[in-house]
Amino acid sequence: MTLTFTFDPVITPAVRDGILDLWADVTDAGGAVGFVPPADRDAIRAALVKQLTQVADGTARLLVGQDAGGRVLATGFLASNGHRLMRHWVMAYTVMVHPDHQGKGYGRDLMAALADAARSLEGVEGIRLGCRGGLGLERFYASCGYKEVGRVPGAIRVAPGDDRDDVTMWLPLT
Template sequence: MALTAVASSLTFTLDPAVDPVLHEGLLDLWVDVTNAGGAVGFVGPVARDDVRPALITQLAAVAEGGMRLLVGRDGAGRVVATGFLARNTHRLQGHWVWAYSVMVHPDHQGHGEGRALMAALADAARSMDGVDAIRLGCRGGLGLEHFYAACGYREVGRVPGAIRVAPGDDRDDITMLLPLT
């Protein structure tokens, strides 16, 4: 069952039906964010065919029940924000979820839409039985940890140089945590 909430100028839907229009909208979002310099698993420039396999993998996990999908749409119905929540499969870590592929379209950044997305992700995680926290990883060197800290997350780990975006350009892999209680 999809849950819908309006925050800022976006409408967020948890667990929407994934049809071809949504699939293509998510793909366009991921490409646009990457090509604008966003740190969402790729280094731009990328084409749709570069990103499509990663999206298919995540949507398959949604279909299988291992992930939940949150989609933010603007007033015209265009997909402009998203995030995936993945349950832990380890029996001792089921009380927290991972947030993956969290992104807001570049045209909607700087106006509070990112904070609205993070609040909607937290609400979605709270709706999941037994979930007390959200963890996410972010790429160092872009200041993302400061944005997440402003949303209530705290840095709980850092692996120096774990992300290689290009030869000679290694970035820290930063783990952030948001307690939900």
């Protein structure tokens, strides 16, 4: 199976609901996508509405990976940087692949598609992304060409007594 990646897809109810289902499934599998298990679908829905509002107003862009049947199995958002001295890079966030399809190369495909999408944006020379330490994500992103450029120890509180590092990664596009 291969995924088809679409940058700036039409946000149909099926795409919206597919992202919600993906986000909940990734959360329940322990993925570092802003929530902890068990997935609170209402909280995820509220976060998704906020992110899709940013897509609608043009401050963010969406990349969706779907299988042949149209099921959403991967996503990544790219946010423009509004600061006049930092418009040459975008922030990647809510980057995820369905847990049933991890380890099949889809994560690398997603990261390559995100880089291609960012390159298509005028004046964009890099991608910044944050990830939760302690899960090996830094190694994965490094294998995709990203470099760790910052780390704040214990900045992410997953649960009482379970603090993780907030790791900043950077991918130059030029």
